[in-house]
Amino acid sequence: MSLTREDVTYVANLARLEFSEDEVTALADQLGAVLDYAETLSGLDTSKIKATEHVLAVQNVFREDEIKPCLTNEEALANAPESEAGCFKVPRVME
Amino acid sequence: MELSQKTIHQINDLLDKKEVTVTEVTQAVVNRINAVEKATDAYLSLQTEAALEAAQALDNELSGRAKKTPLEGIPYGLKDNMCTKGILTTCASKMLYNFNPPYNAEVYDRLSEEGGILLGKTNMDEFAMGSSTENSAYKKTRNPWDLNKVPGGSSGGSAVAVAADTAFYTLGSDTGGSIRQPASFCGVVGMKPTYGLVSRYGLVAFASSLDQIGPFTKDVEDCALVLNAIVGHDAKDSTSLNLKKIDYTQPLKQGVKGLKIGVAKEFFGEGLQPEVRKSLEDAIAIYKTLGASIVDVSFQHLDYALSAYYMISSAEASSNLARYDGIRYGFRAEEYNDLVDLYKKTRSQGFGDEVKRRIMLGTYALSSGYYDAYYKKAMQVRTIIKADFDQVFGGCDVLLTPTAPTTAFGIGEKTSNPLEMYLTDIYTVPVNIAGIPGVSIPCGLDNNGMPIGMQLLGPILSEETLLKTAWAFEHESGLTNLKAPLGTEV
Numbered sequence: 001m002s003l004t005r006e007d008v009t010y011v012a013n014l015a016r017l018e019f020s021e022d023e024v025t026a027l028a029d030q031l032g033a034v035l036d037y038a039e040t041l042s043g044l045d046t047s048k049i050k051a052t053e054h055v056l057a058v059q060n061v062f063r064e065d066e067i068k069p070c071l072t073n074e075e076a077l078a079n080a081p082e083s084e085a086g087c088f089k090v091p092r093v094m095e
Numbered sequence: 096m097e098l099s100q101k102t103i104h105q106i107n108d109l110l111d112k113k114e115v116t117v118t119e120v121t122q123a124v125v126n127r128i129n130a131v132e133k134a135t136d137a138y139l140s141l142q143t144e145a146a147l148e149a150a151q152a153l154d155n156e157l158s159g160r161a162k163k164t165p166l167e168g169i170p171y172g173l174k175d176n177m178c179t180k181g182i183l184t185t186c187a188s189k190m191l192y193n194f195n196p197p198y199n200a201e202v203y204d205r206l207s208e209e210g211g212i213l214l215g216k217t218n219m220d221e222f223a224m225g226s227s228t229e230n231s232a233y234k235k236t237r238n239p240w241d242l243n244k245v246p247g248g249s250s251g252g253s254a255v256a257v258a259a260d261t262a263f264y265t266l267g268s269d270t271g272g273s274i275r276q277p278a279s280f281c282g283v284v285g286m287k288p289t290y291g292l293v294s295r296y297g298l299v300a301f302a303s304s305l306d307q308i309g310p311f312t313k314d315v316e317d318c319a320l321v322l323n324a325i326v327g328h329d330a331k332d333s334t335s336l337n338l339k340k341i342d343y344t345q346p347l348k349q350g351v352k353g354l355k356i357g358v359a360k361e362f363f364g365e366g367l368q369p370e371v372r373k374s375l376e377d378a379i380a381i382y383k384t385l386g387a388s389i390v391d392v393s394f395q396h397l398d399y400a401l402s403a404y405y406m407i408s409s410a411e412a413s414s415n416l417a418r419y420d421g422i423r424y425g426f427r428a429e430e431y432n433d434l435v436d437l438y439k440k441t442r443s444q445g446f447g448d449e450v451k452r453r454i455m456l457g458t459y460a461l462s463s464g465y466y467d468a469y470y471k472k473a474m475q476v477r478t479i480i481k482a483d484f485d486q487v488f489g490g491c492d493v494l495l496t497p498t499a500p501t502t503a504f505g506i507g508e509k510t511s512n513p514l515e516m517y518l519t520d521i522y523t524v525p526v527n528i529a530g531i532p533g534v535s536i537p538c539g540l541d542n543n544g545m546p547i548g549m550q551l552l553g554p555i556l557s558e559e560t561l562l563k564t565a566w567a568f569e570h571e572s573g574l575t576n577l578k579a580p581l582g583t584e585v
Contacts (some may be wrong), residue, residue, distance in 0.1 A: 008455070015413060015458040016420070016438040031456055033514050040404040041472050044479070048361060050513055051474035054304055054334070055290050055530025056555070061333050075197040079424030088422050091434045 003032040098123035099260040099275070102576055103169050103317040106263065110162055115292060117157065117168035121150035121212055124170045128214070128261045130580060134242060136234045137255040137262075139175045140183055141215035146170055151211050165320045167210030172262040172314035174253050176223055177308070178297035179203055182213075186299050187231035188221045189545035190445035191425045201329045202266055202308055209324050214262055217252030221447045223273055223301045223417065225249050226519045229510055230449045237506070239579035240283060240545050244503040247277030254281040255477040257311045258579055264321050265311045265347025270301050272406055272499075273522025274309045279498035279548020280538045281575040284312045284565070288322065289556050291336040294329035302411035303334075305404075305527040313576040314560060315536065315566040319343035322558065338556075346559040347566040352386035354564065357491030361397045363521055368501040372538035374496055374547045381571050382495070387564075391488045392494065397525060398480050399476050404524040405517060406460050406473035412450075413457030452513060476527050484529045488554040493564050496522055498535040498548035536565045537574045546577065 008024045008031070019027060073086050081088040098120055099105070109115045125143045133140060153168050162168065173179065176186045178196035185191045199207075206213075220230035228236045228251025236251045238244040239259040241436035246255045250267025257265055267274040269287035278285025286309045300306065310321035323344065328337040358379065363372060379389055419426035421441030428440035446454070460469035487494060499519055508536045509516045526533045531554060538549035549568070553561050569575045 003459075005443055007459075011455055011459045011462060013463060015454050016417075016435070016442050017446075017454065018439045018443045027452065027455060030452060030513050031459065034405060034456060034517070035469075037514060038469065038473075041399055041402050041406075041476055042468070044476060045324055046472060046475035046479070049475040049478050051471055052477040053474060055477075055481065055528075056334070056336070063330070070198050073558070078197060079194055081421060081425075081427035089105075090422055091431070091432055091437055091470075 003028045003035065099127040099577065102313045103165065103263050103320055105163055105483070106169060107162070110168060117150040117153045118147065120168065121146055121170050124261060124263070125583040131259050132261060133239065133539070134581065135255050135259050135261070136236045137217055137219050137252040137259065138172065138215040139185060139187060139233055139252065140489050142182065142213055143215070146212045146214050147298065153210065160524055164209045164324070166206065168212060169263050170212040170214045171206065172214050172217045172253060172256045172265040173203060174219050174250050174267045176219060176268060176299040177203055178264065179213070179216065180300070182216065184216065184299070185233070186222050187219045187233055188446065188450070189232045189426055190419050194425050195461045196297070198297060201294035201375060202325050205325055216252070217256055217265055219252055220249035221450050222299070223249040223268055223410070224412065224449050224453050226272070226276060226516050227509065228252065229506065230447055232447055235506060238503050240282060240503070241543070243505055244545065245280065245506050247280035247503060249273040250418055251277050253311050253356035254278055254285065257281070257283045257313060259370065259581055264317055265312070266308055266325070267311055268298055268306055268308050269527065270305045270408060271527050274311065274547070275523050275533055275550060276499050276520065278311055278535040280503035280546065282546030282579065284315055284318045284534065284536050286310055286318050286322065287526065287532060288326065288558060289532045291334045293325050294332040294335050296329055296331040300415040302408035303415065304411060305408055315562060315569050316344065316347060318534070319347060319562050326517065341559065343558060343562055346563045349563045350385065351382060351564055351565065351567045354387045354493065355390050355491040356387045356564070357390050357487060357494045358391035358442055359392045359394055359494065359496070360464040361394045362496035366500045367497060368541065371497050371501065371547050372539040375495070375549060378493065378549050378568060381568060385567055385571060390491050392490050394483045394487060396476070396479050396483050400480050400525040400528055401517065401521055403473040403476040403480065404528055405456065406469050407477065407528070409453045409457035410460045410470045411457070413454045413461060416450070416454055438564055447536045466506055479572070480525055481529045484531060484554070492553065492560055494552040496550045498522060498550040502541045502547055526552055532561055534561050534565050536569060537570070537577050539574065544580070
């Protein structure tokens with residue numbers, strides 16, 4: 001199957017990415033080729049097969065809710081591009 | 096033999112007999128780095144001064160006591176996707192160009208506790224996505240066997256550091272072959288342990304259900320030594336297995352008499368380089384002389400593994416990499432209109448092409464209307480592949496395969512065609528899909544003198560069997576601690 005330029009632009013918005021016109025064209029081709037290759041999967045009848053999310057039979061792991069040391073406010077903010085008053089700073093969200 | 100060329104266990108013998116000091120050992124590797132790192136570019140950052148200081152401090156301690164652990168005083172490298180507090184952890188991405196982790200990866204803590212000496216952080220494909228280390232945002236690592244060839248990937252820097260004697264061992268991460276394939280291309284030992292055996296805490300996530308940390312070493316005994324240090328339960332990783340501690344060096348010399356080694360024609364198909372095939376046949380002959388029995392086994396659905404892998408890994412990556420938004424850490428675009436624009440500009444400028452391609456593929460596979468056809472389908476195929484392996488291991492103890500269809504390819508040779516690059520992982524990805532362990536060991540050289548890798552696979556938690564099988568071959572063939580021609584030139 002091939003991917004249209006509209007498909008690429010639609011998915012790019014979902015992924016919070018943007019591309020130039022040339023990049024959109026290239027991506028439509030490249031992703032289309034990978035999806036074509038993945039089409040082989042449709043030849044396999046999996047209607048009665050359970051999906052494997054994890055390779056090991058891992059169960060939920062429970063533990064007591066104990067207070068343990070964690071990052072200080074300063075440490076948590078140390079890598080932030082912008083912070084103020086002990087918080088991460090972002091552009092205005094509400095108009 | 097130069098000190099830097101020795102294995103961990105050889106260095107240990109010298110340290111135990113007090114014939115060398117930790118400082119001399121560390122200085123030897125630092126000298127080697129100064130001599131060849133310009134040519135190989137294995138490291139993204141180096142801590143050689145801190146390493147020498149740590150070595151000196153340890154020597155002072157060791158004047159009054161014996162060495163505590165086999166890795167104490169042994170200099171090593173870490174792939175740059177493992178968090179190191181106070182040391183940049185970039186994942187070879189512009190997105191994390193300034194990221195100074197506020198905590199350590201569990202494996203780094205364990206190696207520090209063992210007394211290991213960190214030399215630096217090694218180059219990789221950006222966010223571990225790639226098979227040649229060419230996707231690094233910072234530099235191209237070169238294969239010490241031929242500087243015009245790739246080292247493999249994504250843990251290319253970790254493989255090269257061991258192959259070029261600029262570290263005694265390194266850690267890498269393997270999501271679809273990222274330890275085994277570069278180990279094969281660079282002529283060293285590389286192991287991907289069973290999923291859950293080594294804590295992923297502090298490993299920057301690519302595809303969480305497939306990622307696993309493992310060692311690169313110069314021989315099989317060293318592999319067991321490093322495994323001893325990094326395996327173990329960690330409450331901070333919910334997928335970490337809680338098992339009785341094993342000494343992986345114990346079974347090494349048990350031999351392979353009576354062992355059933357499976358060979359599947361599906362791993363010897365089209366596109367396999369003739370010298371790789373020949374080398375594997377020679378290895379099979381060696382195992383026969385050692386008393387192993389070779390049995391034919393067969394897979395029904397292996398053809399589907401690569402497709403399933405790229406769907407699962409890209410889907411998980413698109414979700415895991417959503418966190419890079421320019422708010423809490425890492426790169427932020429300079430100009431933007433509003434919050435959504437900040438996200439888009441930051442991500443578009445911060446990620447490289449391959450990472451964006453995988454995020455796009457994964458987002459598509461998870462998007463409404465395609466989820467069942469791609470992602471769910473891939474997870475069902477995963478069940479089928481697992482069942483295939485279960486059935487194969489019903490008839491043999493170990494499966495012997497090539498690690499990769501070819502030896503190392505040229506720099507730039509496959510960068511224009513992503514699908515062709517993905518096909519280089521065809522023999523390694525099924526292993527991650529099934530969660531089983533695998534080890535790649537050198538088994539010969541091709542006509543151009545490039546290393547060939549043999550992959551040994553076993554069921555879940557069969558590391559001891561794999562290591563003794565690998566050791567038996569290594570010992571009989573003499574293909575151990577191979578030296579790239581770089582070693583004689585520089």
